[in-house]
Amino acid sequence: MRAPDIEPSLTILVVDDQAAARAVLRGELEHARHRVLEARSGAEALSLFLRHQPDLVLLDVEMPDHDGYWVARELRQAEPGGWTPIIFLSGLGNDLDLHRGIEAGGDDYLVKPVSAIVLAAKLRAMQRLLTMRNRLVTLSEELNEANQKLKHLVELDSLTGLVNRGGLDRGLFNEIVAARRDQLPLTLVMCDVDYFKLYNDSLGHLQGDACLRQVAELLKQVCRRPRDVAARYGGEEFALILPNTPRSGAMTFARAFLRVMAKLALPHPDSPVAGHVTVSGGITTCVPDASTTAQGMIMRADEALYAAKAHGRNRFFSFEMQLDTEEHLSTQHGDLS
Ligand SMILES: [Mg+2]
Known part of the structure; x- marks a missing residue:
């Protein structure tokens, strides 16, 4: 797996109840120079998410207590107006209910054990989306600012400089x-x-x-x-x-x-x-x-x-x-x- 050479490294939250699965992902991601946060449960995932605001979440579907769908919904609610990509991880032979995953707020999914090549490709795709989204957010903020200035100008009387x-x-x-x-x-x-x-x-x-x-x-x-x-x-x-x-x-x-x-x-x-x-x-x-x-x-x-x-x-x-x-x-x- 080659480290991305254009996109900056990401902070990635890995959520999986199995230590072995987390270790494999950590290895791949750190090799690609990303920073990794690990959560063993849905509750821990939510608290790490709020505290560290990761750039991306890799989220196991099947976990005791709260499953991945629950976590995805909670994460989406925790950032109204924001968008952190969520990629579901589903077990082999345990087909992800794709529809349910998207409904819960997921963006994509991977089948475990995760192939290093597929993981790298998906991360790059998500990084591109993130970059585009950030550009759009910046643009719309600039547009908003320009509109405010324009409104101010429109509300001034040209002769006296007072409000019109x-x-x-x-x-x-x-x-x-x-x-x-x-x-x-x-x-x-x-x-x-x-x-x-x-x-x-x-x-x-x-x-x-x-x-x-x-x-x-x-x-x-x-x-x-x-x-x-x-x-x-x-x-x-x-x-x-x-x-x-x-x-x-x-x-x-x-x-x-x-x-x-x-x-x-x-x-x-x-x-x-x-x-x-x-x-x-x-x-x-x-x-x-x-x-x-x-x-x-x-x-x-x-x-x-x-x-x-x-x-x-x-x-x-x-x-x-x-x-x-x-x-x-x-x-x-x-x-x-
Ligand atoms: Mg699991």
Whole structure:
């Protein structure tokens, strides 16, 4: 028997209740430079299999206690998604029930006493299958990774680099599930640039794009926690998902954002609200229950946004708090949270 010169050596688990049979196989396999583990029973086979994760199993059919079929089924169950080749060994004149062997999870069989040439040939065939399978597994993992990257790219807004609407919908859905499970408050903020059409009309669309990028940058800076998501909902509309954020926290966030906007003071010559670019926002906060949906939260935040506009813009409004950021600023002595 010639040692395989291309394929690497294998760790092979030999399962046979007869010491003589195991010794013969060990001799052949070690001659071919494979590493051999020996088990005398089904139970021992299972424990060695779990501990050493061999590349291949040679499995006697007839054994006291658990037979080879039982062992094959147990091995298959022990590695869901994995595949270690199993070759059954059947006694001479004791025909292997091939169908039963395959059903139990076996891949091939050999008749004892095992011919060295046949054994070597079968091992090489199994090695080839193993190599191909590993290549496929690697390929599918790479494909999966590429898909994840692609998905991430597809969910980004090209102008601002924020998550786009598709990403927002998916993220909001996931956070609702998580917040419902953990019984934590989830906040959604919808906001948009006040009088953005007037801004574009007076300064042009390129400047309009630059303005959106700057607002997006500020939103990103304010959403600092790893799970916070800032998204561009469309046009001059933005949305923020703030997990584990109670109503008071959402208001604090909104005030901080208005402060940085005022500090940035991007000129907006035709704004009826202020001399600079301003933003209005609607906030909704809840501990989600079975009836909470992403659409429902978006609608509620949108209604709050309209209320903020109706109250004079350049402010954030929350129905749950019956409060906007302006009132909050003018009544800072009160404990309104
Ligand atoms: Mg036996």
